[in-house]
Amino acid sequence: MSKNERLIFHVDVNSAFLSWESVHRLAADPESIDLRTIPSAVGGDKQSRHGIVLAKSTQAKSFGIVTGEPLTHALQKCPSLVVVPPNFEVYTRYSERLMNLLSEYTPTLNQFSIDEAFLDMTDTYHLFGAPMDIANQIRDRVLKELGFTVNIGISTNKLLAKMASDFKKPNLCHSLFPSEIPEKMWPLPVEELFFVGKSAKAKFGILGIRSIYDLAHTNVNILKTHLGNKYSALIHEYANGIDEEPVEVTDPKAKGCGNSITLSQDVIDNAIAKQVLLALSETVGARLRSSNVSCSCITVEIKYTNFQTYTHQTVLPHQTNTTATIYEAACRLFDEFWDNSPIRLLGIRTTKLDDTDFSQISLFDNNQSDKFKKLDSAIDSIRNKYGIDSVKRASFLKKG
DNA sequence: TGTTGAATCCCAC
DNA sequence: CTAACGGTGGGATTCAACA
Numbered sequence: 001m002s003k004n005e006r007l008i009f010h011v012d013v014n015s016a017f018l019s020w021e022s023v024h025r026l027a028a029d030p031e032s033i034d035l036r037t038i039p040s041a042v043g044g045d046k047q048s049r050h051g052i053v054l055a056k057s058t059q060a061k062s063f064g065i066v067t068g069e070p071l072t073h074a075l076q077k078c079p080s081l082v083v084v085p086p087n088f089e090v091y092t093r094y095s096e097r098l099m100n101l102l103s104e105y106t107p108t109l110n111q112f113s114i115d116e117a118f119l120d121m122t123d124t125y126h127l128f129g130a131p132m133d134i135a136n137q138i139r140d141r142v143l144k145e146l147g148f149t150v151n152i153g154i155s156t157n158k159l160l161a162k163m164a165s166d167f168k169k170p171n172l173c174h175s176l177f178p179s180e181i182p183e184k185m186w187p188l189p190v191e192e193l194f195f196v197g198k199s200a201k202a203k204f205g206i207l208g209i210r211s212i213y214d215l216a217h218t219n220v221n222i223l224k225t226h227l228g229n230k231y232s233a234l235i236h237e238y239a240n241g242i243d244e245e246p247v248e249v250t251d252p253k254a255k256g257c258g259n260s261i262t263l264s265q266d267v268i269d270n271a272i273a274k275q276v277l278l279a280l281s282e283t284v285g286a287r288l289r290s291s292n293v294s295c296s297c298i299t300v301e302i303k304y305t306n307f308q309t310y311t312h313q314t315v316l317p318h319q320t321n322t323t324a325t326i327y328e329a330a331c332r333l334f335d336e337f338w339d340n341s342p343i344r345l346l347g348i349r350t351t352k353l354d355d356t357d358f359s360q361i362s363l364f365d366n367n368q369s370d371k372f373k374k375l376d377s378a379i380d381s382i383r384n385k386y387g388i389d390s391v392k393r394a395s396f397l398k399k400g
Numbered sequence: 401t402g403t404t405g406a407a408t409c410c411c412a413c
Numbered sequence: 414c415t416a417a418c419g420g421t422g423g424g425a426t427t428c429a430a431c432a
Contacts, residue, residue: 070418113413197411
């Protein structure tokens with residue numbers, strides 16, 4: 001490794017939710033069947049039929065089932081598919097155990113999602129051995145100590161490490177050093193490059209760009225005629241394996257906080273919609289308050305039955321994190337732009353977050369909202385004591 | 401000319 | 414029936430309004 005090069009690992013849990021669900025169930029009942037050995041999936045709410053596949057077993061994958069597809073679709077492909085509901089609290093625990101294990105290898109660790117992490121091993125790898133040996137050691141330890149498999153990608157930056165962890169699965173470690181790019185990365189279809197989605201793939205197709213090689217060897221200015229300026233520059237660098245972003249140990253402050261829900265039945269009644277907005281306001285408000293932040297912008301989202309989505313937003317005169325204030329703004333926005341047709345999804349999102357300024361709030365809030373704040377505090381404490389779902393509005397319980 | 405806001409689009413997990 | 418489907422969050426883009 002030359003002196004300025006970094007050593008970056010990307011660790012990715014194979015079929016995370018399904019693996020964790022299996023380990024969890026086997027721990028509770030050693031006689032139960034290992035979901036990983038049958039066609040199975042972790043999926044959303046079976047009852048309302050609104051779920052999608054969140055994770056699938058290898059056997060389910062052999063039926064052509066892919067993550068993100070509707071459960072009904074997956075069941076058509078494989079009628080015997082065993083579908084289990086997700087258990088996020090359990091997954092969070094396994095995630096924490098994994099991160100704790102990984103943190104033994106470097107202090108420079110960043111959790112990218114519930115089941116992925118980047119490790120900057122530059123300053124610590126010499127304590128443990130050669131890069132590939134360390135990765136295999138981590139992989140073995142995770143399986144032996146925690147019971148599930150991971151893939152680990154090894155390279156000199158985050159992009160290449162992440163691409164490498166996506167190579168052959170499961171339970172494998174791969175390197176993708178810059179010298180290996182022509183052989184290991186450029187032949188791949190362009191949509192396998194991180195940050196190339198459906199839309200970019202289509203535009204690349206127009207330009208005759210099919211592989212990552214094609215993209216890497218296309219003039220950036222050509223890209224900029226069909227895609228955004230910043231995006232073109234970024235994706236061209238990615239295709240050439242360039243990524244200077246450091247592994248950040250501390251995450252940046254949250255920029256927004258929202259809550260949305262696909263309703264178990266389409267809503268056509270204004271009063272019902274308002275009750276849903278109240279429940280959403282309550283969730284968002286509680287989360288803002290627990291983070292000691294307030295918002296200055298509120299957005300309401302409506303998805304109609306044809307899946308067309310619209311948003312409407314407003315900037316508040318003063319920052320707030322009280323349920324009642326969020327709710328009132330959301331109602332006003334909703335009434336301003338709802339076209340009275342059946343609603344599939346409702347959402348509220350708060351942005352322009354800032355540390356709650358108590359002096360400002362006490363200056364501008366009147367006695368009435370003071371009562372609401374007390375109500376919020378009471379609800380919050382119950383949530384904390386009994387769990388977030390213990391307090392629900394009547395409409396929320398009645399729904400469905 | 402440059403900034404802000406609003407609505408939409410795109411991406412990831 | 415062109416179609417069966419989540420929740421959350423970050424960021425870019427486009428256009429209008431405004432200074």
